[in-house]
Amino acid sequence: MNNSKKILGTSLVAAVALGALLAGCSEKKEAAAPGNAQGNAPAKKGNVTVSMYDRGSVPAAEGSYEDNRWTKWINQNGPANATFVPVLRSDSTKKFNVLFASGSAPDIINEYNTPFRGGLYDQKQLLPLDDILKFMPEYQKLLTQYPQLKKAGTKADGKLYEIGKVKEATPAHMLLIRTDWLKKLNLQMPTTTDELLAVAKAFTEQDPDGNGKKDTYGMNMSTYSEQAINEIFGEGSSSTLLAWGIKDGKVIRQWDNELASLTFKKKLYDDGIIDKDYINDKDGAKAKQDFLNGKIGIYVKFTGGWYDFVMNDMPTLKKNVPGADIAPLAYPKSPMGTFTGAIDNPVQMTTVINAKAKDPEAVGRYLDFMMKPETATKIINGDEGTHWKKSPNGCPTPIDATKSKNEVSYALDYEMFFSSGIDKCNYVLNQFNPEVPEQKAGMDMYRQVQKLYFDPSREYPGITVGDHMPVYDADLNVINTQILKEKNDLFVKAIISGSKYTPEQAIKDSQAAWDKAGGKKLEDFMNKWYQDNKDKAFLAKDVMAVVKQQMELVK
Incomplete structure (x- = not known):
């Protein structure tokens, strides 16, 4: 989830997918210097950084x-005459702090880090957008189409400060199960957590690959896949986010949910269902390799890169295990309820305006120009006929992959606020060619993933996606960081210590650490935020509203 922050990639597939707007429509027009918002003669160019x-x-x-x-x-x-200020991606917030301290920060700040942008607002470093929206008709249209953007960009004073983009909603994680193993062991698809545990144990102990060795795992667990297990039990905690929920109109720590998920993880570990060295597989690389080698029965997959999974990982699995068959598995019902799983943030805030911007009108006009679909198509895809052509489904496809990589892909971040999610050409399904059987199978499987993980009858695990949780001030952030570290250490201890240290004791010790560190201050802050913003903030219901809107688009 958190941040479950997904940064624009530089892969060619991502570039093509992001730049698909306008495909299938009339021939692209070369963007020309525009006039003002009312369509009059071009205004004199201002200067922006x-x-x-x-x-x-x-x-x-x-x-x-x-x-x-x-x-x-x-x-x-x-x-506008734009001067571009490169900021090293790995050190961006530190660089921005230096620029603001020296009075040389650019007019337009493109930055994914939510707490950093929140800090700029608290320091009164930002310009409200209300007065420049009249120069941004493209964004005004987007705010009308997706009012969730206004919710997400509005601060405590009721003014709009942040510009965001709409992305395709995708499940943050999914479960994939070896259906050939189910058939071999005469097992059914698990629908409850007890059944999931029983199937995973059978996959571990009953030699499903038939090699006469006990060398298979029922399931995998690492940083990302551990979050998926949390979601099954209705809590969205991670290494950077505590488990918060709503009960009787108040924000609570979800201690009961955390106990349930922790108990399940400990059972996976104690029964040898997961790799005993899971703690060192932080990015899930070893688990992925085990899955591709045919050694994991229920694979918890981070859903980013479905096209790559179908085009590269599935052929690798089939090459290593010719008889392997997989299918998506919905999160099973747990004692805490039945949940969708987290959704990768579909409304991502990206951009704020420096309060000291000398020419706000030029800022607005520049942003409006960059948000025009024809501009974005040009910057993200390059030149039609040189870098791309229309594929059979009307969407852009590269003519020469190497040429596009060298001449176009690096430019994606000039358009990091562009809403790729408003046109279905940019969606996962439109990356595939349905005329190719393997790709058609990948499309069909992803449609099944969407059906299972976007089921509106299921609950969303947590209050909202991580990017839209409220931002702590410096003092509360210290408390939050301390509580997270102690809680995470205690939970790992409970998982790996056998009968010497139980999940119940870990919860009890975590509660004591919470009290000692001042956790009540966090809870009071969260409740005040919720009471003040429950009708204005971007919450779980808004996430699912975007999902519904986009699913209508791809019917």
Whole structure:
């Protein structure tokens, strides 16, 4: 979840998917220098400064992030003279702090870090957008189509400060199960957590791969997959987020849910269902390799990169285990309820405006120009006929992958606030060619994933996605960090210590640590935030509303 923050990738597939807007419509128009919002004669160009992430991906032949074919095109065709300020992606907030302290921060701040943007608001470093929206008709249209953007971008004073983008809603995690193993062991798809545990144990102990060795795991668990187990029990905690829920109109710590998920994880460990060395598989790389080698029966997968999974991982599994068959498995019913699983943030806030911006009108006009679908298509995909052509489904496909990688892919972050999720050409399903049987199978499986993980009859695990949780001030953040560390250490101890240290004791000790660190202050803050913002904040119901809206688009 949190942040479950998904940063724009630089893979070619991602570039093509993001740039698909306008595909299947009329021929693209070359974006020209626009007039004002009312369509009158072009206004005199103002000057703006714009941050962008430096990912070190601009080839020497293309120039630099400050000066390349796309910055030239933007300045030649756009309504403002833009100066680009690269900020190292791995050290962005530190660099921004230096720039603000020196009075040299750019007008437009593109930054994914939610607490950092929240801190800028608290320090009164941001310009409200209300007065410049009249120069941003593209964003005004988006706010009308997706009012959740306004919810997410509005601060405590009731004014709009943050610009965001709509992305395709995707499940954060999913379960995949070896159906060939189910058939071999004469087992049914598990529908409850007790059944899940029984099936996983059978996969571990009954030699489902038939090699006469006890060398299979029923399930996997690492940083990401552990979050999936939490979600099954209705709590969205992670290494950076406590388990918060709503009960009787109040925010509570979900101690009962955490006890249930912790008890389940300990059972997985004690029974040898997961790798005993799971704690060192933080990114899930070993679990993935075990799955591809045919050694895991129920695979908890982070859902990012479904196209890559179908095109690369599935063929690898089939090559290693020709008889392997998999199917998506819905989260089973737990004693705490039946849940959807977390949704990767579909409304991601990206951009704020420096309160000291000298020409707010130029800022608004620049952003409006960059948000135009024809501009975004140009920057993200390159030139039609040179870098891309229309595929059979009407969506852009690269002509020469290497050329597009070298000349186009590095430019994605100039459009990091562009809403790729408003057009179905950008969606996972449209990456596939249904005429190719393997790709058709991947499409069909993902449709099944959507059906299972977007089921509106299920509850959402937690209050909202991590990016939209309230931001703590410095003092509360210290308390939160201390509580998280102690809680995470105690929970690991409970999982791996056998009968010497039980989940019940871990919860009791976590509660004591919570009290000692001042956890009540966090709870009071969360409740005040919820009471003040429950009708205004971007909550779980808003996440599912976006899901519903997008599913209508792809019917």
